[in-house]
Amino acid sequence: MQRQVALIKQSLFDQGYLDEQFIELEELQDDANPNFVEEVATLYFKDSARLISNIEQALERGSFDFNRLDNYMHQFKGSSTSIGASKVKTECTMFREYCRVGNAEGWQDRRGPRRLHVGPSNTGTDQ
Amino acid sequence: MAEVMLPMKMEMANDPSKFTSPDLLHVLAVDDSHVDRKFIERLLKVSSCKVTVVDSATRALQYLGLDVNEKPIGCKDLKVNLIMTDYSMPGMTGYELLKKIKESSAFRDVPVVVMSSENILPRIDRCLEEGAEDFLLKPVKLSDVRRIRDSLIKVEDLSFTKSINKRELETENVYSLDSSVPLQLKRTKI
Numbered sequence: 413m414q415r416q417v418a419l420i421k422q423s424l425f426d427q428g429y430l431d432e433q434f435i436e437l438e439e440l441q442d443d444a445n446p447n448f449v450e451e452v453a454t455l456y457f458k459d460s461a462r463l464i465s466n467i468e469q470a471l472e473r474g475s476f477d478f479n480r481l482d483n484y485m486h487q488f489k490g491s492s493t494s495i496g497a498s499k500v501k502t503e504c505t506m507f508r509e510y511c512r513v514g515n516a517e518g519w520q521d522r523r524g525p526r527r528l529h530v531g532p533s534n535t536g537t538d539q
Numbered sequence: 540m541a542e543v544m545l546p547m548k549m550e551m552a553n554d555p556s557k558f559t560s561p562d563l564l565h566v567l568a569v570d571d572s573h574v575d576r577k578f579i580e581r582l583l584k585v586s587s588c589k590v591t592v593v594d595s596a597t598r599a600l601q602y603l604g605l606d607v608n609e610k611p612i613g614c615k616d617l618k619v620n621l622i623m624t625d626y627s628m629p630g631m632t633g634y635e636l637l638k639k640i641k642e643s644s645a646f647r648d649v650p651v652v653v654m655s656s657e658n659i660l661p662r663i664d665r666c667l668e669e670g671a672e673d674f675l676l677k678p679v680k681l682s683d684v685r686r687i688r689d690s691l692i693k694v695e696d697l698s699f700t701k702s703i704n705k706r707e708l709e710t711e712n713v714y715s716l717d718s719s720v721p722l723q724l725k726r727t728k729i
Contacts, residue, residue, distance in 0.1 A: 487572065494572070
């Protein structure tokens with residue numbers, strides 16, 4: 413079981429979902445604080461779900477407030493960076509670029525075929 | 540709902556304490572992101588610091604007793620050795636918080652470190668010009684925290700040494716009193 417988890421974890425690194433920042437988090441964990449990484453990850457998923465929901469709602473309303481969307485993405489990018497969720501971070505950066513250009517269609521296209529899934533099973537985008 | 544956390548119990552890190560001062564550094568960390576608050580708190584604890592985390596600049600000012608509208612949440616004789624604040628926060632930014640701290644008589648000498656995920660030179664310059672001790676790019680590294688802590692310890696050691704010397708002088712003065720006068724030694728506790 414542990415070996416399976418280790419393999420899954422390694423594949424997340426190999427595929428670029430996680431970067432060295434995740435290792436930094438693991439190194440902050442010790443016997444006195446054995447659940448640190450899990451606690452951070454839990455906070456991250458909770459935060460991400462909220463931000464994604466906010467973004468989706470903002471889009472469903474139809475009028476694109478790029479400043480607001482950019483703000484949400486800034487927060488999402490920030491926490492993704494802190495946890496080492498590399499691919500999510502990259503997607504956030506691209507999203508923000510579209511916001512800057514005011515290109516609603518651009519990032520709608522990106523969003524279509526590739527839905528952003530953030531949950532306990534993975535920390536990156538499903539392709 | 541107030542998210543001000545009371546100062547945590549100190550955790551001794553693995554490396555032998557370099558501190559000669561009995562008081563560990565008390566750091567006030569300010570960040571609106573849950574994840575980043577958790578992260579910076581851990582970095583600071585691992586670096587043997589006492590940590591208080593708040594989720595906004597407004598709460599930080601309240602904690603320090605600098606918010607004129609609210610009663611201070613922190614203790615009366617608050618000792619904060621370092622303030623680490625995120626730059627981009629809703630409401631008041633870290634930069635504005637930095638300015639308020641530097642304008643205050645009580646806390647202007649407390650070093651303030653600004654953190655940001657964005658590497659924007661004018662922003663960095665502005666913070667440094669306003670008196671920030673340092674500007675860290677996120678994600679903050681343990682080595683960054685340790686470096687800052689070490690430079691602060693040197694300053695604290697210096698002031699601690701001065702206060703020790705002062706106490707020694709006072710003790711000497713006590714012993715040199717006229718022996719006909721009953722000695723009333725003042726024992727100062729360290």
